[in-house]
Amino acid sequence: MRILLVNDTEKPIGELRDALLAAGYEVLEEVAAAGALLKAVESQQPDVIIIDVDSPSRDTLEQLAVVHHQAPRPVVMFSADGDDQLIRTVVGAGVTAYVVDGLAPARLAPIIQVALARFEQQSQVRRELDQVQQQLGDRKLIERAKGLLMDKRGMSEPEAYAALRQQAMKQGLKLADVARQIIAMADLLG
Template sequence: MNRTRPHTSMAVAGLRVLLLDHGKQRSPIFRAELIRLRCQLLEVLDSVHGLPAAMLRSEPDLILIDSEHIDAELLSALAAAQASRHLPLLLFADGLGPDAMRSALQAGVNVVIVGGLQAQRLESVLQLTLARFEQDDQLRQELDRVNTQLADRKSIERAKGILMREQHLDEDTAYHRLRRLAMDRGEPLAAVAARLLEADQLLRKA
């Protein structure tokens, strides 16, 4: 069962952290600082291959990656992890160029810290990661909502076209008939339109 942690408070105490040590071998420093901040360090992974199983097993609130370099294997693992369960991602890496940083952000990383590790700054960086994740998640949800509305409008327009063609109706009459059908069935207009499109496709294949 997936755990859902409220990110609105940005408090790090109790934060469940999964640490991926991708070559830097600084996990003892992170472990000590996370304990001081009263976070829960669930696991320390030394390979990206164990990331999907660890996410299912530990159900973290945040994934912290400490990487010596950014490679295709790491980026692919992070993108796959985000596809399976959307989580805040914090990446520490040294010597990243603009292209590597852009690739990390495209893979779903919320915050990239370039350069040396300053343990005393970890709390503020964790808070920043949670805040950026919340902001990015809100934008993603808004984009999904807009895309859904656009798809619904296209379905309704196509369904109107079917009624106009099959029943020789004008556009307004076809829309009102579609809307009346939705009201009679107690269903959203887009759902009725989608079923009409499916029925029309089946009839064309018959």
Template sequence: MPSVSQTLRLVVIAPDSLQPDAGDDYAIEQAERSRALRIGLLEAGYNIVAVLPTDTFLAERLAQLQPDMIIVDAESEARDALEHVVVASRDARRPIVMFTNDDDTTHVKDAVAAGVSAYVVAGLSPERIRPILEVAMARFQHEQELRRELAHARSELNDRKLVDRAKGVLMQRQGMSEADAYAKMRRAAMDRGLKLGEVAQRILDVADLLG
């Protein structure tokens, strides 16, 4: 993941068209807002690699494009757009920044819980774009580090449980002391280039087979 000082590759999730029907005032307003956001992103130095709709191919397109960040440009359909994006990016997490003029903030909490790094309601000006995206990237990277640390802690806890069970098997079946059982497992791990937890799992697997 690039640092915030480098040019980020963005995918913008936005309304399908910037050229709505002339008589549709609402669509015209949304098109102008969406155009202004994209211009602001470009002027801030970001690289917009694609503008995509929230359709069934979104996950595939994101996998192909591998953007650094996803920008969701949504109005009253913000909840539906966000759900599509979260589902499409769940296998490869990326920071998500949502820009909307929808003043219904009842689902902001759900959006943040779903993985949105920044949720920006109205009042967008070009000079605000870079700080918003930099903070969103920093927050995402911090959360990813916390996730890695949690996963590592869970893995270590699981390994300790496996080692304790495997020591019990060796102590029971080979009459070893706890210290000797642990030493034997450590030697086996070093000799085979395995983690202690992997050796413990093999011992337990063999014990299950032998009954």
């Protein structure tokens, strides 16, 4: 497993690097500033990002949000700041495991495993949400296309739906794609 270390503190991060190497992880080139995080993630393709910080700065949180949106990865953050509002903000920026005051080498592997499990669970929820949103969008398109057929061609709802299905089968397309074509044509013709 490839680990990207981000050191956002003044203290040396060598102990964390050594503990990860001893646990069998591949530790990638360290990132010294949060501003370089997205570029490092895109170029080094880590499996997990670990950030050591006294208290995450606004720049760090903004960069994490960008990474979470553009190249999501499990993120473990070790911090000295246990403020409740900060923890909510950090989790909202995409951190999957936030550990306060505890960089014990023996705890690293379980913490990373929790971050991986939470990240996979969140990814599954995001995929399911995207699928449901896509289905809802498709359903709206189909309803709109049926409405157009009912209005313009004087069809009943079942007839309009049957016409959409027949056209989809004839063209080898999904029902939503045929609906999209009908709506585009209606928009073009006015």
